[in-house]
Amino acid sequence: MKKYNIGILGATGIVGLEYLKIFDLVDFPINNIYFYASAKSVGATINFRGKDYGVIEATLDNIKDIDILFSSAGEAISKELVPTLAKRGIVSIDNTNAFRMDEGVPLVVPEVNAEALRGHNNIIANPNCSTAQLVVALKPLHDAFRIKRVIVSTYQSVSGAGKDAVEDLTNQSKHYFDPAHNVPNRYLPYDIAFNLIPQIDSFADGDYTKEELKMVNETTKIMGEKIPLTATCVRVPVYRCHSESVNIEFGKPVSAQQAKEVLFKAPGVKVVDDAAQKLYPMPRGSENSGDTFVGRIRVDNTVPHGLNMWVVSDNIWKGAAYNSIQIAQEMIKMGLI
């Protein structure tokens, strides 16, 4: 079996380090691996499969001799590097907002639209974390019952905002109990410890945040057709895994049991739903899995064919590193790399 030369861009970030765990779990066929980050991380070493690697500064000159770049260093650096690398024949699986809505760039969740990979031009976009887990749950339901409208309220963990936001939660929580604990400059717009911030990313059209608009636009692109969707995105004091309260109106009749049966058979979905046993997905306990957990499935009688459900997944895995590696595996299987 062919082995690939791999680059990790943003190697020292939350997502960067997570690729390594997953490469081992899925036995990804790696020949050489290179770790790229900004100049300030040069000097750091990263251990992978028993060997130490020095971090290389992420420049167009330095990123070479690789087949696939897993790119998670932020939108600006992706825009600077990825298009040129694509011209040089390097396939980038990009985990930023840089190219997601670009024509000619497939936006892929393999369980939903792997076929879109055939149209790639050496750049594949990984969706926003809150969208990825949502479409994994929506697609099988749409195929079975035709979705007419989706209303989603999110409960998003701080790791979705990066290392600094994780430190905000830790420092502010410790400070809450011990005011002597020092709280450095805040990264999130307000304190997140024991609080909720109903703003993720900046504000845009119609007073929606960009995060909310991404869910609308990315869902339509991945599903391949217009899915009327409205979202409210909220940051919660949770470290890992995003949760979503999802209300769906369907074109066809649906019972809770039918929905469960469809989701039970769906790729990438795990149904966790037993009221008698108090079983439902929660962020703690859903970490380090590429699955999307769905529970609290119940009929909403305020519309002819309505359903409520609760969707939880690891935002760093299915929302980022795991989905990107799935994309690479799928491309290998399809003979595209």
Added chain:
Amino acid sequence: MKKYNIGILGATGIVGLEYLKIFDLVDFPINNIYFYASAKSVGATINFRGKDYGVIEATLDNIKDIDILFSSAGEAISKELVPTLAKRGIVSIDNTNAFRMDEGVPLVVPEVNAEALRGHNNIIANPNCSTAQLVVALKPLHDAFRIKRVIVSTYQSVSGAGKDAVEDLTNQSKHYFDPAHNVPNRYLPYDIAFNLIPQIDSFADGDYTKEELKMVNETTKIMGEKIPLTATCVRVPVYRCHSESVNIEFGKPVSAQQAKEVLFKAPGVKVVDDAAQKLYPMPRGSENSGDTFVGRIRVDNTVPHGLNMWVVSDNIWKGAAYNSIQIAQEMIKMGLI
């Protein structure tokens, strides 16, 4: 001005202690005051307006010489005591689920349905916390634009589950950072620190929780007409104030600006909504207020006349103690006590 003899039932609980702060703020006309709780709290003293009061065991024999009982000791004790006290002429403003849906018991949020108080038979029910703040925001919008359907996802603080749940959050959070910190028996069904629990109260019809069904049934009773509503209720690691992501379909056209103008003039509502300034309500900062804070008001274009908004209020104040005292004030004003 007449002064009243007041009893507090559940005097040592979260809600019980909060009445005292509010009595002073609203200058409630108190003659004598008595504090009732279970036998295990007898011996404790409570200071009010500079005087120490001993806690009295809550029995039918002991609860006497009062005009108004503010009752917050739980459903079982309310069912045991309140109906007999009503026959003896004591007006109970009951903050439990014991009588809320009973015919002949007004369920009142004064900004919405104070007139219902006229039908009282010495028992008035205070609504569930998540319902109270919701109807304060819904009523003016319904009057202006006719609500057709409401979809709500809640983000409810641990204080809604009482003192033990508050201690759960504290102990589990401290334990998270310092495993040597002892965590006693858990009160909530799962760990709440850095987690979300999509279950509040026990499960009932259609796999909805009782909390979710309360929102449906109480909203209809308070609004005085059937409001199609579906709810998903989630416990979040926040100490105080409940938050709600609310999607509404109206019968009449509505713009975000029109909705803001209506809410700006509505009693008990404070609009906090300025995207450019990153202003929106959050639980931290909304404590110790009887107001319902509304922000993130924006048009939902997936239906003809849709709106999303974010509603935050202090569950111990508007959801309990403050609303109960407002009810008493209203009854005094209406000559009902």
